[in-house]
Amino acid sequence: MVPIEERIRQLKKEKNAVILAHNYTSPEIQDLSDYVGDSLGLSIEAAKTAADIIIFCGVSFMGETAKILNPTKTVLLPEPDAHCAMAAMCTGEQLKDFRESDPDCIIIGYVNSTAESKKEMDLCCTSSNVVKVVNSVKGKDVLLVPDMNLGAYAASKTGMDVKQWRGFCPIHHGITVTQVAELKRKYPDALTMAHPECRKEVLDLADHVGSTESMVNVSKDSECKEFIVLTEVGMRYRLEKESPGKTFHFLDHAVCTTMKMATPESVLNSLETGRGEIILSDDVLSGARDPLARMIDLS
Ligand code: 13P
Ligand code: SF4
Numbered sequence: 466m467v468p469i470e471e472r473i474r475q476l477k478k479e480k481n482a483v484i485l486a487h488n489y490t491s492p493e494i495q496d497l498s499d500y501v502g503d504s505l506g507l508s509i510e511a512a513k514t515a516a517d518i519i520i521f522c523g524v525s526f527m528g529e530t531a532k533i534l535n536p537t538k539t540v541l542l543p544e545p546d547a548h549c550a551m552a553a554m555c556t557g558e559q560l561k562d563f564r565e566s567d568p569d570c571i572i573i574g575y576v577n578s579t580a581e582s583k584k585e586m587d588l589c590c591t592s593s594n595v596v597k598v599v600n601s602v603k604g605k606d607v608l609l610v611p612d613m614n615l616g617a618y619a620a621s622k623t624g625m626d627v628k629q630w631r632g633f634c635p636i637h638h639g640i641t642v643t644q645v646a647e648l649k650r651k652y653p654d655a656l657t658m659a660h661p662e663c664r665k666e667v668l669d670l671a672d673h674v675g676s677t678e679s680m681v682n683v684s685k686d687s688e689c690k691e692f693i694v695l696t697e698v699g700m701r702y703r704l705e706k707e708s709p710g711k712t713f714h715f716l717d718h719a720v721c722t723t724m725k726m727a728t729p730e731s732v733l734n735s736l737e738t739g740r741g742e743i744i745l746s747d748d749v750l751s752g753a754r755d756p757l758a759r760m761i762d763l764s
Contacts (some may be wrong), residue, residue: 469729470497476736480726483516484732485531487523488677489699489724494522497729501703503678504530504576504592507763510536512761519736522727524549525703525743528649532743533753534761540743543735546727549577551662554632555611557581563608565627570628573598574756580612580745589760592661593676601763614638618661618668632761635660641697643672643705644716647692652714656687656749659695667695684708697721 474497477484485507486498496503500510504527510521511531518539526549528542558581560572561650574586575595580633583589590598592615592725599607599619603709607625609616611632640663657743658680659671668674673683677700684692684704690764693713694700698715735741745753 467574469733471549473497473671473733473736473746475694476733477520479483480518480736481516481519482520482736483514484522485510485527485725487724488681488699489526490522490705490727491699491725492604492729493729494732495702497732498522500583502678503591503593505593505676506678507531507762508534508576508757509761514538517666518736520732521743522732523547524552525725526552526579528741528743529745529753530757531575532745533580533750533757536750536754541735541738541739542741542743543728543731544723545741549634549723550573551611551632551634552578552582552753555579555582555630557585560585560610562742566607567606567608570608571602573602573607573609575610575612577762578611579720580749580753583756584669584749586610586753586756587602587759589756591676592680594760594764595619595661597624597675597763598760599625599627613661614664614668615661617665618674621665623669636697637695638664638711640664640667640719642666643732645693645695645698652688652691652693655691655693655712656683657693657695658683658688660697663695671695680704681707684711684713697724699724711714728737 482496486501512534526653572586596642599635608629613629616629657671658673
């Protein structure tokens with residue numbers, strides 16, 4: 466019997482497919498992927514790929530983003546029910562209503578949002594470029610959706626009065642000051658890195674705030690040997706792989722279960738059968754493209 470990883474490699478070659486995976490996916494998925502990264506890196510990689518088929522291991526907004534950037538290509542999400550809980554907290558209809566009530570306000574949307582809501586946005590951003598994106602519309606009235614913590618972070622970094630939505634990531638929002646203080650007490654020499662989806666009072670305790678990819682870079686570049694990592698536990702794999710000999714402390718409850726859904730078996734199934742194809746209407750594809758393209762141009 467040919468091992469599953471070998472069958473995936475063969476089929477990928479035959480079908481000219483590429484596998485993209487987010488930093489939170491399981492080690493087995495990261496090992497069989499062509500590119501592993503944060504949301505911005507994945508969007509850029511999706512925008513420039515020459516493959517005919519993109520297999521996206523992550524959550525549905527990431528697969529949708531790849532489809533919007535490559536409308537003529539086939540994008541497959543091996544686990545079609547892998548959704549981001551925060552993305553569901555802001556709908557396209559709600560944004561249409563907001564636009565009617567405040568037509569001059571610039572709507573900036575975190576990529577962790579549905580394709581229908583992206584269609585109603587002016588600009589997209591990710592955790593790694595949010596400050597640059599918000600600064601690009603300095604002087605204007607701005608609403609940032611759906612993450613209130615990312616909105617507060619952008620406001621504090623730009624000095625702008627960024628209006629916030631009431632959305633949040635249950636995993637990052639669930640990290641408390643008490644839990645962080647306990648980790649800091651246990652590991653007093655550790656450098657603390659936090660994702661901007663965490664609450665402001667948690668970010669205030671961090672030495673570095675940034676995207677998942679920035680954490681990989683900081684851990685590699687820093688002279689520090691020990692880190693407290695305030696994000697999803699899946700980050701441990703890349704951090705340990707790329708900074709051998711360094712130690713990383715996580716909060717065990719910070720697990721995004723939908724990021725863990727893709728398995729080598731579901732990837733093979735998708736490649737063999739076309740399961741999980743992302744289908745978006747022409748209306749959504751064309752409406753959501755500009756806000757994403759503007760973000761990529763700024764990056
Ligand atoms: P990054 O873009 O920093 O990888 O974040 C994506 C995400 O879903 C964080 O919860
Ligand atoms: Fe969404 Fe949070 Fe999971 Fe990231 S960690 S995909 S924001 S639910």
